[in-house]
Amino acid sequence: MTKSSIPLAERLRPATLNALAGQLxxxxxxxxxxxxIENGKVPSMILWGPPGVGKTTIANIIAQTLQVPFYTxxxxxxxxxxxxEVIEMAKTQPNAILFIDEIHRFNKGQQDALLGAVENGxxxxxxxxxxxxxxxxxxxxxxxxxxxxxxxLEEIAxxxxxxxxxETDDILRAKKIELKETAxxxxxxxxxxxxxxxxxxxxxxxxxxxxxxxDEIVMQIAQQRIAIYDKSGEQHYDIISALIKSIRGSDPxxxxxxxxxxxxxxxxxxxxxxxxxxxxxxDIGNANPNALLLANATFDAVNKIGYPExxxxxxxxxxxxxxxxKSNASYMAINEAISAVxxxxxxxxxxxxxxxxxxxxxxxxxxxxxxxxxxxxxxxxPQEYLPDELKGTAFYKPGNNPREQExxxxxxxxxxxxxxx
Numbered sequence: 001m002t003k004s005s006i007p008l009a010e011r012l013r014p015a016t017l018n019a020l021a022g023q024l025x026x027x028x029x030x031x032x033x034x035x036x037i038e039n040g041k042v043p044s045m046i047l048w049g050p051p052g053v054g055k056t057t058i059a060n061i062i063a064q065t066l067q068v069p070f071y072t073x074x075x076x077x078x079x080x081x082x083x084x085e086v087i088e089m090a091k092t093q094p095n096a097i098l099f100i101d102e103i104h105r106f107n108k109g110q111q112d113a114l115l116g117a118v119e120n121g122x123x124x125x126x127x128x129x130x131x132x133x134x135x136x137x138x139x140x141x142x143x144x145x146x147x148x149x150x151x152x153l154e155e156i157a158x159x160x161x162x163x164x165x166x167e168t169d170d171i172l173r174a175k176k177i178e179l180k181e182t183a184x185x186x187x188x189x190x191x192x193x194x195x196x197x198x199x200x201x202x203x204x205x206x207x208x209x210x211x212x213x214x215d216e217i218v219m220q221i222a223q224q225r226i227a228i229y230d231k232s233g234e235q236h237y238d239i240i241s242a243l244i245k246s247i248r249g250s251d252p253x254x255x256x257x258x259x260x261x262x263x264x265x266x267x268x269x270x271x272x273x274x275x276x277x278x279x280x281x282x283d284i285g286n287a288n289p290n291a292l293l294l295a296n297a298t299f300d301a302v303n304k305i306g307y308p309e310x311x312x313x314x315x316x317x318x319x320x321x322x323x324x325x326k327s328n329a330s331y332m333a334i335n336e337a338i339s340a341v342x343x344x345x346x347x348x349x350x351x352x353x354x355x356x357x358x359x360x361x362x363x364x365x366x367x368x369x370x371x372x373x374x375x376x377x378x379x380x381x382p383q384e385y386l387p388d389e390l391k392g393t394a395f396y397k398p399g400n401n402p403r404e405q406e407x408x409x410x411x412x413x414x415x416x417x418x419x420x421x
Contacts, residue, residue: 008172008201009194012165014057015064021161021193022153023054033058033148037065044118044125046103046133046142049150052192055128058150059099062126069096075105080113087117096123103127104136111141118144131268152191159186161193165200176210184218239265240275243318247276248283252322259311259318269310273299276317287327287401294320327399337395347387380414394419 014020017027017034026033036042042062047055063070071086078100090096098114100106117123118141125145129136133147153161159182166177185203189196199222204211206221239261246254262272273295280295298317302310356367371381386393398404398411398421412421 009197011169017061020054020057022157023150026148037062040066042124043146044144045146045148046127046129046137047148047150048129048133050130050152052194053150053153055150059126063097069093072099075100075102080110083113087122090123097126098123099126101128104129104131108138111138115140153193155186158196162200165197172204175204178212180212181215184215188222244279247279247322250322252319255318255322256315259314263311269302272314273302280321282331283326283328284324285327285330286404287325287399291321291324325401327401327404329397329399333396344389347389350384353385392418
């Protein structure tokens with residue numbers, strides 16, 4: 001392989017912590033990870049952060065610094081058999097490191113295959129993930145690893161990286177390059193160093209010497225050659241925000257357009273489905289309880305199907321949620337209840353609704369005067385369920401939509417004027 005055929009981002013991959021862009025909270029002098037590396041004893045770890053911020057590079061630097069065997073697997077195309085083969089080899093190689101890229105894509109069985117080897121120290125596991133490990137890595141494996149959070153690179157670090165590439169890379173140094181403007185490069189990269197360098201390389205390969213890099217030129221080339229959607233940068237959050245707000249605003253057309261933008265950008269289906277699941281409760285709730293059921297079914301279905309077919313399932317869910325009646329009453333209710341807990345502290349549970357499993361508790365009036373609702377007409381009898389300090393507080397205020405208005409009428413027949421229904 002000739003040097004020119006190696007991507008710029010790979011040619012410039014740092015070999016030491018000092019050369020790594022950003023992440024000083026982990027790799028700066030005196031930081032916890034740097035200290036562990038310098039002491040020659042690193043724990044199994046999960047590196048969690050957006051794409052292109054140094055997860056793979058850090059794993060490589062650790063292996064090179066410690067001079068230990070280094071095995072790499074990708075969760076996309078590796079299975080339990082591959083994991084077990086590495087573990088067998090590592091049994092004769094002390095301190096061997098197994099790096100698993102996109103470890104969140106491993107299923108439970110694949111993750112479980114790592115447990116014993118991590119626990120007994122046969123391997124040092126370094127897993128890289130763009131997803132919250134609390135959701136995507138099973139608790140047994142997670143408890144055996146340290147989690148280090150990597151941050152998107154800031155603008156100053158990205159500009160330094162651009163200048164470093166132009167000044168030090170043999171291929172770029174041979175060209176006459178003027179970096180006149182950087183805003184477009186920074187915006188499109190979204191804090192992803194690899195994407196930034198790939199775009200710089202694309203621009204310098206497209207233009208003839210002498211090369212003057214401006215925002216306008218970068219945008220023209222980017223629009224022609226790459227999809228301007230970044231799964232980790234600012235636009236990622238802008239577009240998911242546009243999708244959520246279009247659904248909340250009951251516009252299925254706007255919603256499905258922003259969904260299409262995410263799909264074309266290669267967004268993880270689980271990320272989209274998870275946000276729809278939250279929205280179904282936060283923005284629709286009891287105005288249409290079926291919304292939560294459909295969103296949950298969508299989450300399950302797209303995980304089984306994947307792209308490209310899952311786009312149809314996502315579209316069905318998005319257009320249904322956008323076309324549904326809306327209510328944030330449940331969302332507001334729990335927020336107000338949590339606020340009351342934080343302000344009032346641990347208020348006493350009224351005696352009559354406490355559990356009384358022992359004679360002593362009964363003598364102390366636990367459960368005394370509690371009335372069993374099902375023994376009464378319409379399965380209801382009025383009694384107090386809130387602490388004395390919160391009597392009459394209405395946390396749940398049904399929304400102004402047909403379903404919740406029915407709920408409000410029903411609650412009013414039960415509670416009369418107590419909660420203002």
